[in-house]
Every structure is written in structure tokens, then in C-alpha cells.
Amino acid sequence: MTDKNNKIPFNEDNYTHNINRNNERKLDRRGFMKTLVGAAGVFAISSLPWGALAAKELTGLGDKKYPKQKITEEKSLAIGDAVDFAFPGEHDSAILIRLSEKKYVAYQNACTHLRCPVFWKKDEGEMLCPCHHGKFDVNTGEPIAGPPRRPLPEIYVKVENGAVYAVGVKRYEA
Template sequence: MGRGSGGLKHRPPVDRAQLERIRADTPVTRRDYLRILVTVSAGLAAGAAGVAVGLFRRHGSGTAAPAKVADRLEPGQAVAFRYPGEDDRALAIRLPDGRLVGWSAVCTHLACAVLWREEDNQLECPCHDGVFDPVTGEVVAGPPPRPLPRVELREDARGIWAVGSDW
């Protein structure tokens, strides 16, 4: 027997109501898909715009009220403090040459505490041997990907004050 003559069985015509039910059961219609696409795109655009204008900051605002960190520091001495927020660890250091510098004490690698090593004249992170330049905050050695953010310090007759930060 030929394939074409008796092999095809009669298929009942698909009725319109059945087609509508099948379409209604589709989990995501083309219109839904476009709506989701537009919503997600708008959300991503809004998030990117927020980052661009600085709405989302890591900690603090960078405009906290001045905070006293020490009465005085002798060359080679450092003091740890929190600024601009209670979760923001920072260091003020009187370098051996007399300059006063302030840095975030949160390592830019994995956020371990950065320590002042007076004997080596450098800032060190003991977690993975990260080393920062105490003058510039730049990475000198190890895995940290970025320099330390700066804390702006002022000194007057009443002491040393944190007055601003890079973050």
C-alpha cells in the first residue's frame, strides 16, 4: 500500500474555542513578556541613574558633623576612630615628617581592618598581606584593588577633627 493513501488519519478540525483556551493557558504571553522587559529595563535604568548621582553610598554621607579624634598625635602615632558613621572604621596618623593624614581603616580587598605599622611606616592589612602607602593611600602590595578612601582631618588648638570623607 502506498504511504499517502490510507496512512493519514482523519484529524478533527481545531475549533476556535479550543485555540483560545490553549492561548489562555500559555504562562507568558507576548504582551506579558514585553511588559516584563520594559519594567526590568526601567528598573535597571533607574538604578544606574541612582548610582550615577550618588544616591547609593556605601556608608555615611561624607557630610557628617565634625568629630574629635584626638587631642594631639606625636610623629609616628596613630589613633583609630569611627567616622562618618558608627560602622566606618578610620585611622588618623601623624607621619614621621609631621604631616597629618586620615584614611578609612577598611581594606578595599575584603574589608579587614587596616593597621598602622609605625616601624615600617606603612598601612598593612594582615588578612592577605595588603599594604597601603600612608601618604597617598595607594596600594603598595597585595590584592587590594583600590586605594584607601581618605578621611579629611583638621587640626586646631582644641585637637584633631575628622571633617569629611571620600565616601
């Protein structure tokens, strides 16, 4: 019993021409997952050299050598005064403060909250970040008020032959 409504309106080969073609690649779910895992493996292996370089750089931070850089002459910086300089790179702003006859402190002067500049207020004896009213202890660089939670990165200074030099950066320990 064939009914007019049950007839296929066109040749079945024509209807399924795109399902089973010779030499066609078949990519089912399993094949797709194998390809995905393989691609992820290739990506992971190809990123290993960069990870090794980053690990080498991060583990060697404490041993990193910086070139000695002259900041100022002792006689040109009065007790209680400060001078801005760049260290360790030309775009890394820092501040040197003379606290007494023989004591100098230096810090990178970008606030550890949002990297706003930190200023020395000689009258109040405080290091201030005007962006969010952050304050730092001048002797240690530790935050004492405001939103900053980490100390300012300290720069090691050395006095030689009447001049003050920046010689290194203290590694921040989390």
C-alpha cells in the same frame, strides 16, 4: 469499509473537551511574548524612580557634606602614633596617623582587597593588612605590596584649637 481497529473508542466531543471551550483565554506564542514584553516594560518603568535616586546619590558623592567629628587632642597623640576612630558612620572604622609635628593622615582602615582591617606598624612605618600581606603607603594610601590594587579611602582631617577633626572623605576616582 469500517474496521474495528479504526473506530474511536469514545465520543469525539468528549475526547476534545478541553481544546476549544467557549470564553476560554487563548495564549499562543505570540500572546505569551506580548505579555512578557509588556511585563518587562512595566518593570523597567517602575524601576526608573529608584534608578534616578541612585544616580542622584552617586553623582553627588563629591559634594556630600559630613559633620565635623573630633578624633583626638593633638597633645595626646605623639609623632608616629596612631589612633582608631569611626568615620563617617559609627560602623566605618578608620585610622589617624601623626606623621610629623603638623602632618596627620587618616584612612578608612578596611583593606581594599577583601576588607580586612589595616594596622599601623610604627616600627616599620608601614600600614599592613595581615590577611594577605598587603601594604599601603602611609603618605598616600596607595598599595605597595600584596593583592590590593586600589588605595585606601582617605579621610580629610583638620586641626583646630589643639584638636584633630575628621571633616570629609575623599572620593575614589576609578
